[in-house]
Amino acid sequence: MLTVPQVDAILARMPRARVGVIGDFCLDVYWLVDMQASALSVETGKPTHPVREQRYSLGGAGNVVANLKAIGVGEVAVFGVVGRDPFGDTLAGLLRQLGVDIGGLLVASNPITWQTLTYCKPYVGDDELSRLDMGNFNRLPDGLAADLLAKLEQRLATLDVVIVNQQVIAGIHVPALRTGLDALMRRHPGKVFVFDGRDFLDSYPLAWLKANAHEALKLCGIEKDPLQMALREETLDAAARLFARTRKPVFVTRGGRGCIVQAESGVTEIPGLQVIGATDPVGAGDSFLSGLSAGLAVGAAPAEAAQIGNFAARVTVAKLKQTGTATSEEILNIARNSAYIYEPELADDPRRARYWQGTRIEIVREVPCDLRLGHAIFDHDGTVSTLRQGWEEVMEPVMVKAVLGPHYQSADEGLYHKVVGRVRKHIDQTTGVQTLVQMQGLIEMVREFGIVPERDILDIHGYKAIYNDALMEMVRARVARLKNGELSVNDFVLKNAVELLQALHRAGIKLYLASGTDQADVEAEAEALGYAELFEGRIYGAVGDVAKEAKRMVLERILGDIGDIARQVVAFGDGPVEIRETHIRGGLAVGVASDEVRRFDLNPAKRSRLIRSGASVIVADYSQLNDLLRFLGVPAGA
Structure with a gap:
């Protein structure tokens, strides 16, 4: 495993990295609906959905770009297609804000054949309503595919690594682009291309492949239900077989169990990393890909670069209700406090x-x-x-009451059991650490549920005092029975x-x-x-x-x-x-x-x-x- 100084040295070189991203650039749209202002539409007689707040964020290849910039990559060039529509303008604007080169972001002139890939997500409170998707009927013209590849080839000599992203069936990876991009890779055998896609997994045999375990097995002719575990042994075998086909490095991610790297130097198993608290896996794959590619761009070996990707993914899974990114500082902090999951x-x-x-x-x-x-x-x-056996049973009600606050007695059964489940998971994950650290997690849970007003939230010492009073009452009673001879040390x-x-x-x-x-x-x-x-x-x-x-x-x-x-x-x-x-x-x-x-x-x-x-x-x-x-x-x- 990389040492902290080695991670620091790799991250310090990021400003010199030059990475290109060709793929499906998407826009995620969040409309936060407030029904308090709803009225019946005069035209339809149906209630309106008033949007109190709207947010826009990069998705697909755009999120990969956002992650690259967050890590500190100095130069990022994008190659993709947007529609001649307001969503395309917004997507391009978000990329400009990141300071990336959008000279390769082409605008399709015909709105019938191409719309910006956009996913509109209306929310009422925490409930997501039916999503509205744009671009499902896209058909990229062969001429536009050729123009896109020409832009990439013109820029290729100035790039250290090119990420090939494939997000959706109705994206840029039409047959003409796949054939042309494969030919481009063959013309430039010394250039590193890293492919990450959901479909067309065998279209780019000269690319370095990043796939999850189920995708790797599928490429080897083994179909598994996504809910069925991909076993370590069969995943190792799949990685070896895929490498043998192309002699190009293969990176197979295994979720919380880390990843497998198969390269010319042999196979490396990188353990997963422990996460304390709630997790959200959305975007973790993009973070891994970005960390991996950025590491490769600054000369890290495949297994070393994969560890940077592993750290980046660990950062983002802890960021809830967002498609998070990982900064160099956050990655280094994870490296300093890495809690690997072994065996x-x-x-x-x-x-x-x-x-x-x-x-x-x-x-x-x-x-x-x-x-x-x-x-x-x-x-x-x-x-x-x-002596403290049963401390969990003491801590649990203390934490549940802290989270529910004044609504402890009145909370409905669903909310009560949701809080109990989160508290039990937190206690299980933090067994053996300082009580103050456990109380830090409690404060995060109190804020996460949002039931207790901010002014009423105690600090870690306040919550610890409540817990300690309850615990020591139990301990003192046991010590008293020990001292008066009712019980012995062996008890x-x-x-x-x-x-x-x-x-x-x-x-x-x-x-x-x-x-x-x-x-x-x-x-x-x-x-x-x-x-x-x-x-x-x-x-x-x-x-x-x-x-x-x-x-x-x-x-x-x-x-x-x-x-x-x-x-x-x-x-x-x-x-x-x-x-x-x-x-x-x-x-x-x-x-x-x-x-x-x-x-x-x-x-x-x-x-x-x-x-x-x-x-x-x-x-x-x-x-x-x-x-x-x-x-x-x-x-x-x-």
């Missing part, structure tokens, strides 16, 4: 699990046999302690957790407790459960600053002390943060897929989440203590 097939299918020497210790990826462990990092809640720790800590401590391994819980609380709870002294002061919790993630800080501190942490550091955790941070730094990440209610046995949902976060090993608990110590290279009787 999604294994995570989703426990039948693929492999176990170590007849134990229940699952091996996700090969672990070095010469471990020399000197440091062991433990998350607290769900990894060692279960609030995972099976053999304390014994594992003791064995590692006896072996001379330094123990660290790193938690998203507040520092004072995690210290008090470790003390109450009787193992605080084993950490010898190395207990770290949240300090009220979202920029200071305890688990990341501990890893950085160890890294600074010993340098390379490979073979020397193991981290145990049931949340994605400690697992991901350990994995990307080269340490051994042991995912603890614990059932916190029973305090032993596997929680399948946790297993899936931890594998996706980068765990190399999965355990459900520490019941096979001697086997686990042997696996780690630690003498059981140390």
Whole structure:
């Protein structure tokens, strides 16, 4: 994977990039209807649809251009056709505003044969009414196709990469243009053309192909329902077969599972990226294509350029209710905080699990046999302690009430369950991170639903205080029962957790407790459960600053002390943060897929989440203590 400095260096070269885009330039029109001003039409007797607000944005090849400019590409030239109509004027105006060369944007003179490809979307509130489409009956004259190709060829020598976009059947890719463009590519074999289309997928064999998994399979004669998953193995095979046909690089996108790059240097699998919160996939393919092509234009290798595209798509899927773009700054920020999704097939299918020497210790990826462990990092809640078991059930109603505000009691059933679903997804996605980060997401949800007035929205500390009060009431009651002898330590720790800590401590391994819980609380709870002294002061919790993630800080501190942490550091955790941070730094990440209610046995949902976060090993608990110590290279009787 690209390092942050490598991503930064590629993005810094973008102002020197020169990219051409030939394709179906479209206009998306949004009419926001306000029925409060509706009246009955005198002519028809039907209610009018008064438009309070209208918005216009580039679609199709136009959105690719918008993404290229957002990334910072210095020179973009467009080659397409618009109609002699107001929508064509608007589309051309939007392109001019971006500062691109529209010398290749031709105007069809006959409105009967060509209208600007326009999609008018009336909205009443959040409901989209029936769309009105322009251009469905377009027929591009052969002469206009020839003129368009001539414009492209005249400009070709000044371009680093040409993107070929095909969006609609009634677009520019008529037989005459397809034949002519294929011939143009053959006349210029050294020029890079990147094709992305919905139809005519095999029309440009000399182009570098960008396709989604289902399109790649279709090109190989395999038809799959769009709702049916394209398997990793068959997608890899399709990419290899397509490359073998043309010896040109092939880029196959797999949605949230990343992409596959097949090139002369071999095959590269680029993992997907985790997204916390709601997503909107509209335009993500255009962002990937733009990032990929821009990277190629500045000399990045195919797999490197695909990673830029992957980052760009990750930015745009988090932008809701818009065809978003990704800036260089946003891409770099994703690279700095990349949360890759690892081994999604294994995570989703426990039948693929492999176990170590007849134990229940699952091996996700090969672990070095010469471990020399000197440091062991433990998350607290769900990894060692279960004092806070059920925190999700405490957080959920707090968040639901915050989102619904004064309408908590009166909200209809549909809205209530919609909010509950969003809250549960957010809690699941943010398990293991600081509570303050979870509250940041809560504020975004409150604003997203728009029920609570802006003046009444609390800050992250205000919402955290409400949650913490409810949670600590539960924790204090449990600690009281522990202290008065009603319950024992074993009622609030995972099976053999304390014994594992003791064995590692006896072996001379330094123990660290790193938690998203507040520092004072995690210290008090470790003390109450009787193992605080084993950490010898190395207990770290949240300090009220979202920029200071305890688990990341501990890893950085160890890294600074010993340098390379490979073979020397193991981290145990049931949340994605400690697992991901350990994995990307080269340490051994042991995912603890614990059932916190029973305090032993596997929680399948946790297993899936931890594998996706980068765990190399999965355990459900520490019941096979001697086997686990042997696996780690630690003498059981140390």
